[in-house]
Amino acid sequence: xxxxxxxxxxxxxxxxxxxxxxxxxxxxxxxxxxxxxxxxxxxxxxxxxxxxxxxxxxxxxxxxxxxxxxxxxxxxxxxxxxxxxxxxxxxxxxxxxxxxxxxxxxxxxxxxxxxxxxxxxxxxxxxxxxxxxxxxxxxxxxxxxxxxxxxxxxxxxxxxxxxxxxxxxxxxxxxxxxxxxxxxxxxxxxxxxxxxxxxxxxxxxxxxxxxxxxxxxxxxxxxxxxxxxxxxxxxxxxxxxxxxxxxxxxxxxxxxxxxxxxxxxxxxxxxxxxxxxxxxxxxxxxxxxxxxxxxxxxxxxxxxxxxxxxxxxxxxxxxxxxxxxxxxxxxxxxxxxxxxxxxxxxxxxxxxxxxxxxxxxxxxxx
Numbered sequence: 246x247x248x249x250x251x252x253x254x255x256x257x258x259x260x261x262x263x264x265x266x267x268x269x270x271x272x273x274x275x276x277x278x279x280x281x282x283x284x285x286x287x288x289x290x291x292x293x294x295x296x297x298x299x300x301x302x303x304x305x306x307x308x309x310x311x312x313x314x315x316x317x318x319x320x321x322x323x324x325x326x327x328x329x330x331x332x333x334x335x336x337x338x339x340x341x342x343x344x345x346x347x348x349x350x351x352x353x354x355x356x357x358x359x360x361x362x363x364x365x366x367x368x369x370x371x372x373x374x375x376x377x378x379x380x381x382x383x384x385x386x387x388x389x390x391x392x393x394x395x396x397x398x399x400x401x402x403x404x405x406x407x408x409x410x411x412x413x414x415x416x417x418x419x420x421x422x423x424x425x426x427x428x429x430x431x432x433x434x435x436x437x438x439x440x441x442x443x444x445x446x447x448x449x450x451x452x453x454x455x456x457x458x459x460x461x462x463x464x465x466x467x468x469x470x471x472x473x474x475x476x477x478x479x480x481x482x483x484x485x486x487x488x489x490x491x492x493x494x495x496x497x498x499x500x501x502x503x504x505x506x507x508x509x510x511x512x513x514x515x516x517x518x519x520x521x522x523x524x525x526x527x528x529x530x531x532x533x534x535x536x537x538x539x540x541x542x543x544x545x546x547x548x549x550x551x552x553x554x555x556x557x558x559x560x561x562x563x564x565x566x567x568x569x570x571x572x573x574x575x576x577x578x579x580x581x582x583x584x585x586x587x588x589x590x591x592x593x594x595x596x597x598x599x600x601x602x603x604x605x606x607x608x609x610x611x
Contacts, residue, residue: 254346256312286300475498
């Protein structure tokens with residue numbers, strides 16, 4: 246993203262009352278964040294959800310001043326910024342309507358064609374939960390997944406540490422700006438995490454780890470991965486909110502069962518009981534459900550001389566060949582096809598043996 250464009254995107258997000266959803270709506274209608282500020286009030290008023298109050302907030306001259314300060318911090322700390330329309334932006338997170346417009350990152354993060362899962366749970370993790378988390382990651386290590394968590398006490402830090410021990414890329418999603426780390430006791434893990442992974446946040450350097458920020462960051466943990474795993478949780482907690490968000494995003498959710506008398510198994514048991522999560526007892530449950538055990542065919546469709554694809558089928562095939570596994574709704578959006586028509590195309594393509602359906606309305610080429 247060009248620095249000029251980043252400046253205006255920062256200014257737009259700094260406007261009071263302008264969240265990610267409204268910001269993207271404005272950019273969609275006017276073409277860029279800069280054009281939002283150049284637009285006349287009458288143009289802005291025609292956009293759904295934009296009233297006189299928001300228009301007045303956008304005219305605040307301090308917005309660009311604050312944006313320039315944050316841009317200086319980004320340059321000083323050599324941070325990378327991902328814009329929601331950029332190629333580097335996590336593909337699955339792009340599909341979420343409330344995904345952040347900007348993500349600030351540090352470290353060496355590489356998400357291209359990778360298996361991304363999030364592992365979350367209570368901050369008061371038990372010895373059993375710790376051992377299960379460690380064994381799970383050890384068993385998943387041959388598949389080389391990227392492990393996402395929140396860098397908090399308990400399950401989060403166990404997941405990060407174990408990932409590092411197995412040389413897996415691991416990413417901490419933070420609830421504050423990259424000028425600090427919370428909790429402070431975890432600062433000792435930062436350097437090693439940034440060597441193979443790093444940190445992601447949507448929050449500016451002026452943001453503190455306030456309570457409401459942890460709820461917001463959970464949607465990133467849930468949205469950027471193909472599955473969320475809850476190791477342990479009480480009847481209420483942030484990990485259950487993450488699981489709920491993952492379910493709403495049509496992601497797979499797994500929960501580790503426990504005894505009914507165990508405080509930190511009650512949340513997981515309830516997720517399983519209400520069919521909001523699949524029971525997880527071994528790494529093979531994840532591998533099989535996410536189809537990680539299916540070998541990819543090195544042969545392309547061009548070598549299958551007797552298969553003929555219609556124009557729209559070929560377009561969908563070419564899209565999946567580039568993107569890999571994708572959700573039905575996202576494919577429909579990117580290929581500009583109605584879902585009902587795309588479903589019919591996939592049925593024909595399945596019969597021709599060129600695509601296969603996956604759990605959660607995902608499809609991939611064979």
